[in-house]
Amino acid sequence: MTQMSKTTVAWYLLAPMMIIIVGVAGYPLIKTVYFSFTAAHLVSPDTSDQWVGLTNFLKALGNAKFRSSIGNTVYFVVFSVSAEILLGVLVALLLNQEFHGRTLLRALVILPLALPTVVNAMMWRLIYGPDFGALNALLTQVGLLAEYRSWLGDPSSALTMVALADIWKNFPLVALITLAALQTISRDHLEAALLDGANAWQRFWHVVFPAIVAPVSVALVLRTIEAFKVFDIIYVMTRGGPASSTKTVSFHVYQEAFAYMRVGSGASYALIVVLISAALIAVYLKLLQRQGETA
Template sequence: MVRFSKATTAWLLLTPMMTIIIGVVGYPLIKTVYYSFTAAHLASPATTDCWVGFKNYLKALGNSKFLDSIENTAYFVSVSVSAEIIIGVLVALLLNQAFKGRTLLRALLILPLALPTVVNAMMWRLIYGPDFGALNALLTQIGLLAEYQSWLGDPDLALWMVAIADIWKNFPLVALITLAALQTISKDLIEAATLDGANAWQRFWTVVFPAIIAPVSVALVLRTIEAFKVFDIIYVMTRGGPANSTKTVSFHVYQEAFAYMRIGSGASYALIVVLISALLIATYLWLIKKQGDTA
């Protein structure tokens, strides 16, 4: 019987997984990097080998539409993620209290999170419908609107409306993470703070907040990374319109590479997005390490 060292055995066990990762992730990534330095175009296969160097990257950094898509993405992330954190924490604090029906509400909290993003986007697009949408019907019946509003057709409102749909779907993730952290807080600490004369606000800042800050920080970074890559909800609800007011970086990459078939420049846009995402991931890892050091 052939005996292998522990290191050799480990590498042999990792080989199938490494092979799949290299084939599924590594090879496409290398091809994307290669294409980003060429003038590759889907309609002209001969352009695949047309080397242009850093021209695509310089063009991307000087493209006002691409820079606008980054601005739209940053705006979407700031609005969506901040609202998800605030609502998620408040809902978690509510569901941590003892009241009748709490278990049912906790179960219902999972439903928006379990809903596929495309289904969620279609549902909210129907709600926002300018002719028969439920939101217009509700607001006109209670007197807040005189006439129906085209929520997704107004450049000043469209991104906000998409953000609301995203918030509704993803705030339960923050709520569940926060609720799990709240469950670890000893009731003795709360009772001791109460006996010391601390009111509800003081108990929150001195006992509850220190216990949930680390999990909420992780949820913040995770949601920031996901929100920065937003594509599907934009594609279904607005297709980047009206007037590019909801075009995000991921949607811009999709248009450049597949709608306009400019694979070379689309690859350069995609790699710029990857670099920005890598910075967000590095922040996430730093927070995890910091949490482990302080634990």
Template sequence: MSVANAKTPPSPPAAPLRRVRMVRSKRENQARLAFWLLIPAGVAVFGVIVYPILRTLLISFFEVTSALATDTPFVGFNNYLEVLSNSTFWASMGRTLYFTLISTSLELCLGLLLAGLLNAKLRARWLFRAIVVIPWAIPTIVSAAMWKGVFNAQYGPLNAMLSQLGIIDQYQAWLGDPTTALNMVILADVWKSTPLVAFFLLAGLTAIPNELYEAAKLDRASWPRIFRSIVLPMLIPSISIVLVLRTVEAFKVFDIIYVMTRGGPVNGTQTIAYYAYTTAFSDQNFGVGSALSYVIVIVILALSAIYLRLLRRSEMSLL
């Protein structure tokens, strides 16, 4: 049979091809529309987040002593070396680590107890949960102003209550001593942040199947054994999230200290974030202040990595 007489394959119908072209054109139009709709969000993210981050990194390598300065010589890593060789920086770092360790530990312990109480089968449990979330819902500025009034040395309700109970003989200046003031700020931070920690842990508790508790009761396991073998391993993901979030927030604490103590007395509550603020805006040393900001970022990343590594090891050991 000759080639000329060979049958050619039938061409596909025109209707399916037209339908394919219409679908492809529709997808291209949707992708083009999505791109144009994302442009305002991208501009906002670049202007609010990306540009300030890059600008701060750039300023940290220059000597910028005024917001309107035109002569800004390049100094390289000298700003970072100045930060690391400053005794005030290390003192602020020590107070920040103390604040982070104590507040995060208290919030985790109290949050776990509170989460267990919120998870109990009680009447009007919804009302109790709504009441517990109030401290976290209050803005930090308002919460700090409230606690500043509570600790007031002249008319604070804390002094009045302790005096009437006979615990103290005279009113105390709770925010007048550096060590006491730092602990009082920690107390205010724990009061505000514990409900958030409790609700994170409550989400983990509600995800634990009841069959595990029933099987443990059949085996006559004690509550410490149930907590160590069932509750704690199941809560490791929630605890990891809580520790990372609260460590980051506690390490860069600023607003509650700004309202309650302004870093005093005698720099007793000056954390690293507040020190960076005073260096940049009060002392007008933007180069060193920018370097301080990036030191804070590096330390937070290191602490988060250490947390996650330790929690991963503890999770493997509990399994």
């Protein structure tokens, strides 16, 4: 079989999948781009033909609520992803040690990751409850709180509490990826470093860290992308409130397009989110490429 025929067969095999991808992802993307330049409204279908050019994008960039949602999203991403990476690495280092019950503990760590996001959100909403919440009960019994507090009803704490719920669910992913990388480290290298007089920090920095930095970087990329487009946990726990303090960009897009039914402006918001996400991905891929070249 010639090289050309192999290529032809490959294209024939890939064709069904490519057709599905174009139909499922390509067509909606094209329609979103089109609607972003129109005054499309769900109540008035005829408005989808009213061309407005860049008006939707200019209004989006000048919308104070949209800029605020970007700020909320950045805070959520930085806080949750940083905590997930730190907690995941620490838990992986613990689970990599030899101790009785390690297998059971490894299984328990996976449980939050196995929970559906909606179930996780509902569970934490009950924990944060202002009347019968377990968190208020615990903190008042140990003397850290004088009275029950509405954690999700306070604009100063709501987004942080939602982020903590997200951290609890997703840090096991980082822990599992890091633990898999730790299993590849030769004990001979650690023992050699110990014989050379290296302390625990020096062994971690010079032996362990180089082995886990690439997998942890991949986890960082995955979690940043997922955290930036967070929607479901916000929708279930707070609906973007109170006073829009937990409204993220994805929730803002949802409200604009489906709650207010302004499809045109909602599409422009969605494209801005896509462009920001693409920029983040490009930066991460560049950093990973540089890391691979220096490794």
